Each structure stands twice: as C-alpha cells, then as structure tokens.
Amino acid sequence: MNYHAYHSLDVVNGEGTRCTLFVSGCEHKCKGCYNASTWSLMNGHPFTRALEDQIIRDLSDTRIKRQGLSLSGGDPLHPANLTAVLQLVQRVRAECPGKDIWCWTGYKLASLTEQQQHVVQYIDVLIDGKFIEAQKQPNLAWRGSSNQQIHYLSQTERALA
Amino acid sequence: MQSVIKRDGQKVEFNLHRIETAVSRAMDSVANADAALLTHLCTEIEIKLSKKPALDIQEIQRTVEETLIEHQLTDVARAYISYRKSRDIERERRSSLNEEIKSLLMQSNDDLLNENANKDANVIPTQRDLLAGIVARHYAKAHILSEQIVTAHESGAIHYHDLDYAPFFPMFNCMLVDLKGMLCNGFKMGNAEIASPKSIMTATNVTAQIIAQVASHIYGGTTIDRIDEVLEPYVTLSYEKHLAMAGQWNIPDQEGYAHAQIERECYDAFQALEYEVNTLHTSNGQTPFVTFGFGLGKSWQAKLIQQSILNVRIDGLGKNKKTAVFPKLVFAIKKGINQQPEDPNYDIKQLALECASQRMYPDILNYDQVVEKTGSFKTPMGCRSFLGKYEHEGTELHAGRNNLGVVSLNLPRIALQANGNVELFFEQLQQQLLICKEALMSRIERLQKVKAKIAPILYMEGACGVRLKAEDNISELFKNGRASISLGYIGIHETINALFGDDAHLFDDPQRQQVAVEIVKTLKAAVDLWTQQTGYGFSLYSTPSENLCTRFCKIDQKEFGSIKGVTDKGYYTNSFHLDVEKKVNPYDKIDFEQPYPAIASGGFICYGEYPNMRHNLKALEDIWDYSYNRVPYYGTNTPIDECYSCGYQGEFDCTSKGFSCPSCGNKENDKMSVTRRVCGYLGSPNARPFNAGKQEEVIRRVKHLENS
Ligand code: SF4
Ligand SMILES: [Zn+2]
Numbered sequence: 001m002n003y004h005a006y007h008s009l010d011v012v013n014g015e016g017t018r019c020t021l022f023v024s025g026c027e028h029k030c031k032g033c034y035n036a037s038t039w040s041l042m043n044g045h046p047f048t049r050a051l052e053d054q055i056i057r058d059l060s061d062t063r064i065k066r067q068g069l070s071l072s073g074g075d076p077l078h079p080a081n082l083t084a085v086l087q088l089v090q091r092v093r094a095e096c097p098g099k100d101i102w103c104w105t106g107y108k109l110a111s112l113t114e115q116q117q118h119v120v121q122y123i124d125v126l127i128d129g130k131f132i133e134a135q136k137q138p139n140l141a142w143r144g145s146s147n148q149q150i151h152y153l154s155q156t157e158r159a160l161a
Numbered sequence: 162m163q164s165v166i167k168r169d170g171q172k173v174e175f176n177l178h179r180i181e182t183a184v185s186r187a188m189d190s191v192a193n194a195d196a197a198l199l200t201h202l203c204t205e206i207e208i209k210l211s212k213k214p215a216l217d218i219q220e221i222q223r224t225v226e227e228t229l230i231e232h233q234l235t236d237v238a239r240a241y242i243s244y245r246k247s248r249d250i251e252r253e254r255r256s257s258l259n260e261e262i263k264s265l266l267m268q269s270n271d272d273l274l275n276e277n278a279n280k281d282a283n284v285i286p287t288q289r290d291l292l293a294g295i296v297a298r299h300y301a302k303a304h305i306l307s308e309q310i311v312t313a314h315e316s317g318a319i320h321y322h323d324l325d326y327a328p329f330f331p332m333f334n335c336m337l338v339d340l341k342g343m344l345c346n347g348f349k350m351g352n353a354e355i356a357s358p359k360s361i362m363t364a365t366n367v368t369a370q371i372i373a374q375v376a377s378h379i380y381g382g383t384t385i386d387r388i389d390e391v392l393e394p395y396v397t398l399s400y401e402k403h404l405a406m407a408g409q410w411n412i413p414d415q416e417g418y419a420h421a422q423i424e425r426e427c428y429d430a431f432q433a434l435e436y437e438v439n440t441l442h443t444s445n446g447q448t449p450f451v452t453f454g455f456g457l458g459k460s461w462q463a464k465l466i467q468q469s470i471l472n473v474r475i476d477g478l479g480k481n482k483k484t485a486v487f488p489k490l491v492f493a494i495k496k497g498i499n500q501q502p503e504d505p506n507y508d509i510k511q512l513a514l515e516c517a518s519q520r521m522y523p524d525i526l527n528y529d530q531v532v533e534k535t536g537s538f539k540t541p542m543g544c545r546s547f548l549g550k551y552e553h554e555g556t557e558l559h560a561g562r563n564n565l566g567v568v569s570l571n572l573p574r575i576a577l578q579a580n581g582n583v584e585l586f587f588e589q590l591q592q593q594l595l596i597c598k599e600a601l602m603s604r605i606e607r608l609q610k611v612k613a614k615i616a617p618i619l620y621m622e623g624a625c626g627v628r629l630k631a632e633d634n635i636s637e638l639f640k641n642g643r644a645s646i647s648l649g650y651i652g653i654h655e656t657i658n659a660l661f662g663d664d665a666h667l668f669d670d671p672q673r674q675q676v677a678v679e680i681v682k683t684l685k686a687a688v689d690l691w692t693q694q695t696g697y698g699f700s701l702y703s704t705p706s707e708n709l710c711t712r713f714c715k716i717d718q719k720e721f722g723s724i725k726g727v728t729d730k731g732y733y734t735n736s737f738h739l740d741v742e743k744k745v746n747p748y749d750k751i752d753f754e755q756p757y758p759a760i761a762s763g764g765f766i767c768y769g770e771y772p773n774m775r776h777n778l779k780a781l782e783d784i785w786d787y788s789y790n791r792v793p794y795y796g797t798n799t800p801i802d803e804c805y806s807c808g809y810q811g812e813f814d815c816t817s818k819g820f821s822c823p824s825c826g827n828k829e830n831d832k833m834s835v836t837r838r839v840c841g842y843l844g845s846p847n848a849r850p851f852n853a854g855k856q857e858e859v860i861r862r863v864k865h866l867e868n869s
C-alpha cells in the first residue's frame with residue numbers, strides 16, 4: 001500500500017486528538033474531490049513497517065494523549081489497500097487498548113464486500129458515501145456533503161454519540 | 162544691509178543682535194562673561210561676514226565658530242555649538258509637530274491613523290484625542306523627559322509607551338477596578354449619588370458606567386477580576402425579589418418561577434453589559450480595553466453569572482450575530498471546581514470550550530500556575546499585565562491595584578550593535594537597562610504630588626480601592642508593590658538570530674534557548690534590583706507591541722539594513738513568543754514557551770494557532786488540559802470569520818490589501834466579520850486595518866495544527 005500523508009497530531013479528522021493516515025488509491029473519483037492526487041494507487045510513499053511502528057508509538061504517547069487513529073485517503077477500503085489496513089487496525093486493537101479507530105470511505109456500509117467488512121469490524125466510527133458536490137455543506141461535522149453518514153459501530157462510540 | 166537666506170529659503174535682513182545673544186549665552190554658560198570681549202568678537206564677526214557675497218545660516222555659524230576658536234575660546238565655541246544644536250533639534254521638533262498635525266488634518270499618515278486597532282480614526286472624538294496625543298507627546302519630549310530618555314526613545318533603543326498620555330498627564334496604565342467596594346458602599350459620579358444596586362440588572366448597568374468612567378482616566382486596560390463572585394449578591398437580591406413576587410401572586414411553583422425569572426434577568430443583564438462595553442466610547446476616543454475574569458465562583462448565583470457571560474458571547478452581537486471583541490473574557494480553571502469531569506462546575510468548562518471554539522474568547526487562566534508563577538491568583542490587567550502578590554493588613558489584596566506604565570527595550574537592536582558578540586551584548590544590555598530605569602522612574606516621578614481630585618472616580622470614589630479626599634496626595638498608593646511598573650522587551654527570536662545567525666532555529670536549538678532564557682533572566686534581575694533600591698514594584702512584562710513590532714524593526718532596518726531573520730520581515734516578534742512562521746504543534750509550542758512566564762511574571766500570555774475547532778471540543782479540551790500544569794495563561798486562536806454573502810464560516814484569506822472570502826471571493830468589508838487577535842486583544846481588521854507590520858505578521862502566522 002502507498003500512503004499520501006501521515007499526521008501524527010491531528011484535530012480535524014475525527015473526535016479528540018488523533019493520528020491520521022491518508023492512504024493512496026481511490027476508485028470513486030468524485031467530482032470536486034479535495035485531493036485528486038490521492039486517486040492513484042501508485043502515488044505517495046510506500047507504507048512501511050517503520051511507519052506502522054511509528055503510528056503505534058504515537059498512539060501510545062503519554063505526553064500528548066491521542067484518542068485514536070483516523071484512516072482517510074484516498075480510500076482505506078480500496079480493495080488493494082485491505083491487507084495493509086487490516087494488519088494496521090489489528091495491531092492497533094492489540095497494542096493500543098482504549099484507542100478508537102475512525103475511517104472514511106466512499107463505499108456504502110450496506111454494500112461492503114466480505115473483505116471490506118472484515119476490516120470494518122475493527123473500526124469504531126465509519127463515515128461512508130462519496131462526496132457529492134451538489135450536496136456540499138461547508139459547516140458539517142466530519143463530512144463534506146450531506147449524503148455522507150456517520151456510523152457509530154462499536155458499543156463505546158454508540159454510547160457517546 | 163546684507164540679507165540672509167534662511168533654511169526654508171526665505172530671505173531676511175541680517176541681524177547682528179542674534180549673533181550677540183547666542184555668543185553671550187555661550188560665554189555665560191561657561192562662566193566667561195566679558196562684555197568688552199563680546200563686543201570685540203561681534204565686530205570682528207560682522208566685518209568678516211560683510212566681505213562675503215551671499216549669506217546663509219550655515220555660513221554665519223561657521224564664521225562664529227572660527228572666530229571663537231581663533232581667540233582660543235574653545236569652551237565658548239563648544240557651548241555655542243551645543244546651544245545651536247539644541248536649537249536645531251527644537252526647530253526640527255516644531256516642524257515635525259506641524260507635520261503630524263497636518264497629516265492628521267489631511268488624514269494622510271496611515272501609521273498614525275492605524276496606530277491602535279481599537280481606535281476609529283475617522284471620527285471626530287478620536288481625531289481630537291489623536292491631536293491631544295500629538296501635542297502631549299511633543300511637550301513631554303521637549304519639556305518633561307530628559308534628553309537621554311528622548312534620544313533613547315527616538316533612536317529606537319527603548320520605547321516609552323503611551324507618550325500621548327503620560328508623562329504629560331499624570332495617568333497610569335491599567336488596573337483591577339475595586340468593583341466590589343464601589344457597589345457595596347456606593348459612590349458619586351458627576352452629580353449623581355449612586356447607591357448600592359438592588360438587582361443584577363442594575364448592578365451590571367452601574368458596572369458599565371464605572372467602566373466608562375474609569376477607562377477615561379487611564380490609558381491601558383480596565384479589568385474586573387472575579388466578576389462572577391463580585392456580582393453574585395445582586396443575583397441573590399433579584400432572586401429574592403422574584404420569589405416575593407411569586408408569593409404575592411400565589412404562583413404555585415414559587416421557586417421554579419423565581420429561578421426561571423432570575424435566569425432570564427441574569428442573561429439580559431450581561432447581554433446589556435456586553436452591548437454597553439462594545440458601544441462605549443471613552444473620552445480617549447476608543448472602545449475601552451475591558452477584561453472580565455471569572456470562573457472560580459462556586460455558588461449557584463456565581464455559576465449563573467458564568468453561564469450568562471458565556472451564553473451571551475456565544476449568541477453573538479446584533480442582527481448578524483457578530484463576534485463581540487469586548488470585553489475580553491478570561492476564564493479561570495481550577496481542579497476541584499471545574500477542571501475535571503467530577504468537579505461541580507465541569508459543565509461550565511464545557512461551555513467555555515464551546516464559546517472559545519466559536520468566538521475565540523475566553524482565554525484561560527490555570528489557577529495553580531498563576532499562583533505558582535506570579536505569587537497569587539488574579540486576572541491580568543488589560544490583556545496580559547499581572548500584578549504581584551501584595552498584602553494589606555495580612556490579607557492578599559488585588560482589587561484597586563494598578564500598573565504605572567511600561568518602557569520596553571529593543572533587544573534585537575542591542576544584538577545588532579554587538580555584532581554577534583554575546584559578551585558585548587550582555588554588557589550593552591546593562592547600559593540600556595540604566596536608561597530604562599531612568600525612564601520608568603520618570604513615570605513614578607510624574608505621579609508625585611498629584612492630588613486625588615485629578616481623577617475622582619479612581620482615587621475618591623473607590624475604583625482604586627480607596628476614598629481619598631480631593632487634596633490628598635495619591636503617590637502613597639503606588640508604593641511597596643501595591644502598584645507595578647514594568648520593563649518590557651521585544652524580539653527574543655530576532656535577538657537570537659542577530660547574535661547567532663539564522664541557520665538554526667531557536668526552537669530546534671537548546672543552546673540558543675539557554676541564551677534566550679539567560680537574556681530574560683538578566684532583565685528580571687534588573688527589575689528585582691530596582692525594586693530593592695526604590696521600594697516600587699518593578700516587574701518584567703512581555704510586551705505585546707501592536708505598533709512597536711513595526712517601529713523598532715523599521716528603525717533598525719534603516720540603520721543596519723535588511724538582515725535575514727532579523728530586520729527583513731518588517732516586524733519583530735512579541736517578547737518571548739515563538740516565531741509565528743515556525744510550524745510546530747501547540748503542545749511543543751507550550752513546552753517551548755513554558756520557562757518564560759515564571760521569569761517575566763509581570764506580563765505574559767501563550768497562544769496556539771488552531772484550525773476550526775467547532776466540532777472538536779474534546780481536542781480543544783486536550784490542549785487546555787495540557788496547558789493546565791505548564792503555563793498560567795493560555796489562548797487559542799481559531800478561525801471564526803464569517804461571510805455574510807455566502808454563509809461561509811472559517812478563515813478568510815489575508816493579504817496585504819485586506820481580506821477575502823475563500824469560498825465566494827467576497828472582499829466587501831461590510832459583508833464580512835473577520836476577527837483576529839492582535840497582541841492579546843481581538844480586533845476586526847476588516848473594519849479597522851492593522852498597521853503594516855502587524856498585517857504582515859498576521860499573513861505569516863502558521864497554524865500549529867493544519868493538515869492539508
Ligand atoms: S471518495 Fe474521497 S478521495 Fe475518493 S474521490 Fe471521492 S472525495 Fe476523493
Ligand atoms: Zn463568501
């Protein structure tokens with residue numbers, strides 16, 4: 001998998017203070033996409049074990065407390081990204097207890113493939129749906145257009161929502 | 162008879178008498194009066210001059226000097242030259258006075274007009290104030306301050322703040338108003354006797370009147386410390402009134418009724434107060450710099466006041482629900498009261514977070530840090546001036562105390578003069594500190610022998626916490642640390658670059674940081690020494706410098722040229738603050754700035770630049786919590802601009818020409834609300850432009866958490 005950018009400290013992609021990974025690769029090609037350069041799987045930099053370790057370390061930082069990890073892109077649920085993303089979310093679950101995982105995808109929750117669902121079971125909050133420029137709303141929380149939905153999937157997140 | 166060409170090109174008749182006066186004065190001043198010699202000299206000069214075809218002033222002066230020296234009257238010659246020089250300076254000042262007045266009249270001096278983001282220089286009262294300021298400044302320089310101080314000020318070595326007010330007027334800077342004393346005991350204002358209020362509505366009303374009066378008599382900020390606790394008795398009075406009313410009308414749920422009524426009244430009272438403060442125009446021609454400190458009150462009444470202040474601010478001003486820029490709100494956070502989820506007023510902290518995310522204020526005061534770093538808890542005066550600890554009859558006293566003014570030191574200039582030599586820098590710093598002390602003493606001096614009647618509201622009616630008689634002397638009030646008087650400083654960042662070059666950044670280099678701290682400690686040692694020597698409360702203040710960041714830099718640029726990382730940007734960085742262009746996360750920025758408030762305990766604030774946080778109060782709380790054990794006073798800058806054309810909320814693009822909406826391109830100033838922090842206070846730069854240096858600084862600010 002390639003990734004577009006990694007922010008070790010982020011406050012604009014999901015609740016609380018977070019680490020955010022923007023992966024490469026998206027087949028939705030929405031009109032008005034904020035960053036078309038993330039569409040190609042070949043763009044960006046290779047997602048390495050070292051970066052994975054770095055993410056785990058950042059999430060475990062005791063000085064600057066992170067609420068969790070955000071996966072965005074591109075599309076983290078692009079078929080070509082699933083193996084790497086699965087490994088990452090599994091590690092987060094195992095090594096970073098108490099941290100939540102948010103994920104943005106252009107696919108709809110209701111029509112995910114089995115492999116995608118396999119990844120999503122590790123995810124607490126899923127924001128789904130393509131970006132539709134006609135439904136763009138500038139002041140929405142965590143979404144670009146009003147068709148997109150926030151799904152609080154895990155128990156804890158549902159309680160908070 | 163010969164004619165002489167004057168400096169301005171005018172021709173006048175030659176007048177020997179003038180020369181005679183000047184030479185005679187010079188002879189007197191070196192105790193060498195000799196009438197015969199004087200006549201002789203003048204005749205000789207006259208003969209010499211009569212042989213010259215054309216005369217101008219320089220020619221005459223040269224001839225006089227030559228003649229004196231030929232007669233071996235070196236002392237007299239020297240005295241003559243220095244007399245002439247001071248006449249030159251005097252003349253120059255007079256013509257610059259005229260220039261300034263003219264530029265005010267023609268509205269042609271942007272620096273003068275945009276000097277203070279808080280003054281609307283288009284209107285008559287402000288213009289009158291600016292005119293008074295021009296005259297006061299010139300008079301003080303010519304007749305009150307020593308030549309050494311004036312030279313230091315004009316050359317940009319120091320800045321004698323607020324010269325347009327003091328020392329011409331015996332005014333001081335900023336204060337904590339003893340609102341409690343005034344409201345409890347009543348006071349007189351003009352012809353009106355004001356009794357202690359009987360309701361919260363009247364109490365806030367009277368508070369607005371007091372603020373207006375006080376702010377007209379001082380030139381800095383007017384702060385009400387712990388306003389929630391000060392005003393809580395009046396909430397009780399109102400509540401009791403509503404309860405009595407409910408009884409009178411046999412309302413079934415009497416307490417429920419009274420609570421509903423008081424909630425409404427309290428909100429209305431603080432909304433009225435906010436309106437008042439924002440529409441006030443003091444006789445200083447500006448909206449007063451008002452600050453409310455609150456948050457520590459635990460009673461339901463105090464809590465209701467806290468909620469009212471925050472809700473009023475969140476709701477916005479007027480039809481467009483614009484962000485109010487006054488009063489500055491400062492919210493105190495304390496473990497056991499509101500810091501932790503289990504604390505009784507934790508909900509108020511949440512409301513404060515919401516307010517900060519939408520309206521930028523409140524800034525926060527971390528209780529334990531304030532006590533640790535400044536000796537006691539209190540709200541800053543104005544935007545960042547902190548009083549030290551002071552006890553009166555065994556108890557801590559804050560209300561009614563004040564700051565006598567500031568003189569700031571241009572640190573980068575000393576570094577430029579030292580040319581990279583650190584030892585020389587510290588040596589010259591000591592020299593400059595002597596001038597600063599003299600300048601500060603001149604402020605104290607000016608307040609000696611001043612009588613209370615000069616400002617009845619302050620000294621006779623209780624704002625300063627005392628009720629002196631008209632003829633009483635006020636100077637005792639300022640002694641023994643009751644008042645503070647502050648040494649300020651500018652540009653640690655540029656100073657370090659001037660000393661070490663800009664190939665490494667202060668932020669990344671612990672060794673440079675050590676020197677930076679060392680410099681500030683040196684300043685602190687100086688003010689401590691002065692306190693010991695004089696008994697006055699000298700403190701070290703981290704100057705915000707709305708205009709100063711430009712003034713110092715401009716002067717130094719002229720003298721030393723454009724030096725990379727020092728004079729090339731057109732502004733100097735505030736005090737100890739991190740360079741606005743350095744991209745670091747707000748946590749690391751707090752760590753970087755953490756050592757300074759303890760040293761510069763007379764004035765400081767730390768900020769972080771944030772993206773839009775409306776949807777992420779948790780993340781905002783994370784950073785507040787992080788600051789809680791590290792810095793006393795913290796502010797979060799977030800984009801809260803609004804476009805009335807397209808509805809966009811966020812950050813407008815800022816250019817040297819002004820502001821524009823990133824979503825629809827709207828550039829019309831009256832169709833937008835743009836709010837930026839300038840040196841501790843918020844301003845609306847679309848309505849009243851910043852000066853050029855500040856605008857440049859605002860353009861260069863980087864977000865400490867922008868991820869795109
Ligand atoms: S799903 Fe997101 S990344 Fe993909 S095209 Fe749409 S907006 Fe761009
Ligand atoms: Zn717009």
